[in-house]
């Protein structure tokens with residue numbers, strides 16, 4: 001049993017008058033790769049927004065590394081060690097790959113400095129080969145890798161990825177999958193939001209399924225793999 005690093009408990013989130021999340025709760029332990037699975041519109045991105053301080057939960061608690069962070073500002077949450085890769089990637093198109101990486105460089109909350117430029121180039125050889133390329137001239141898959149690498153340069157304690165496989169060709173999705181597996185095997189704590197269950201089956205260690213703003217299932221990925229009824233009901237397989 002690892003120690004919980006992120007504990008989400010009963011969070012309700014509203015956009016204006018409409019409630020989007022209903023008592024969402026799940027736990028991420030150090031070293032786990034947790035897949036937050038759910039169909040389009042289920043509430044995955046909203047959950048992530050609550051975790052990184054872009055949406056304020058009306059009720060509930062979010063505990064990260066022992067401190068309550070619900071309602072904290074995004075900057076402070078990032079400083080506390082949550083690294084976030086958004087759905088739309090957001091590279092700096094007019095800057096080189098290396099500059100994009102350096103923009104993300106900082107020590108972790110405990111002074112961690114594991115992720116440096118040389119380490120990134122070792123783990124992401126593709127980026128090493130295109131250091132001087134402008135990020136705007138990279139393919140979608142390359143930009144996805146760059147954003148993941150840039151976020152790691154901030155030495156986060158948890159790396160959150162919102163739909164890393166979305167909009168990419170199958171062969172690129174496989175490469176992103178390999179990369180995530182590599183990070184998992186290095187011990188990086190990962191939380192990914194996905195609607196692509198097949199992408200997650202070979203990557204994640206644990207899962208929480210969200211449906212219409214509620215967590216409807218929490219278990220190991222092996223248990224989900226074996227549960228045809230749950231997969232049919234919530235994940236349209």
Ligand SMILES: Nc1ncnc2c1ncn2[C@@H]1O[C@H](COP(=O)(O)OP(=O)(O)O)[C@@H](O)[C@H]1O
Nearest residue numbers: 015016020038039040041042043044045046047
């Ligand atoms: N800014 C917003 N204002 C109002 N409703 C929103 C907003 N963003 C998302 N929603 C709604 O919240 C629900 C959950 O969306 P989202 O969290 O983006 O789902 P997912 O990431 O699982 O596809 C959807 O019904 C969506 O239409």
Ligand SMILES: [Mg+2]
Nearest residue numbers: 044045087163
């Ligand atoms: Mg989303």
